[in-house]
Amino acid sequence: MKILMVCLGNICRSPLAEGILKDKIQKKGLPWQVDSAGTGSWHTGEKPDKRAIKVARQHGIDISYQRARQIQPADLRNFDLILTMDANNHNHVLQMARQYSADEAKVQMILNYLHPDQNQSVPDPYWNDNGFEPVFQMLDEACEKVVEAHTT
Ligand code: 4NP
Numbered sequence: 001m002k003i004l005m006v007c008l009g010n011i012c013r014s015p016l017a018e019g020i021l022k023d024k025i026q027k028k029g030l031p032w033q034v035d036s037a038g039t040g041s042w043h044t045g046e047k048p049d050k051r052a053i054k055v056a057r058q059h060g061i062d063i064s065y066q067r068a069r070q071i072q073p074a075d076l077r078n079f080d081l082i083l084t085m086d087a088n089n090h091n092h093v094l095q096m097a098r099q100y101s102a103d104e105a106k107v108q109m110i111l112n113y114l115h116p117d118q119n120q121s122v123p124d125p126y127w128n129d130n131g132f133e134p135v136f137q138m139l140d141e142a143c144e145k146v147v148e149a150h151t152t
Pocket residue numbers: 007008009010011012013014042124125126
């Protein structure tokens with residue numbers, strides 16, 4: 001499995017999702033590849049937000065090595081599954097998939113693994129210092145389901 005996590009800036013939610021899923025697959029010995037990207041390019045080359053690095057570290061996960069990048073058309077071919085954080089990211093990636101005749105079925109909202117068919121969004125914690133821990137928790141639960149869904 002090759003999985004790409006996608007949010008807007010690639011400095012808060014999708015780097016956390018990448019770090020959390022990598023931690024789980026490493027512990028289970030799964031030979032998966034996991035990466036993340038943003039629909040926007042403002043933060044290209046930057047480390048994750050300090051608050052995201054901190055909350056991950058509090059849970060024993062290092063995401064400080066990650067660097068933000070913008071999603072590219074080639075990602076739509078190279079990844080088996082593209083997991084979006086919110087409705088805006090989702091529509092953006094779906095539109096790209098249509099434009100490049102990629103398989104739209106590989107684009108899924110990550111919280112649908114936790115709450116099927118509800119199309120819930122991971123709230124953007126960028127403007128809320130207290131939002132990072134709840135975002136970590138919901139991504140942790142969702143990533144657990146992602147592993148379950150694709151290993152059983
Ligand atoms: P992310 O959060 O999409 O979870 O990485 C954001 C980071 C930066 C901005 C917006 C959202 N921004 O507007 O700069």
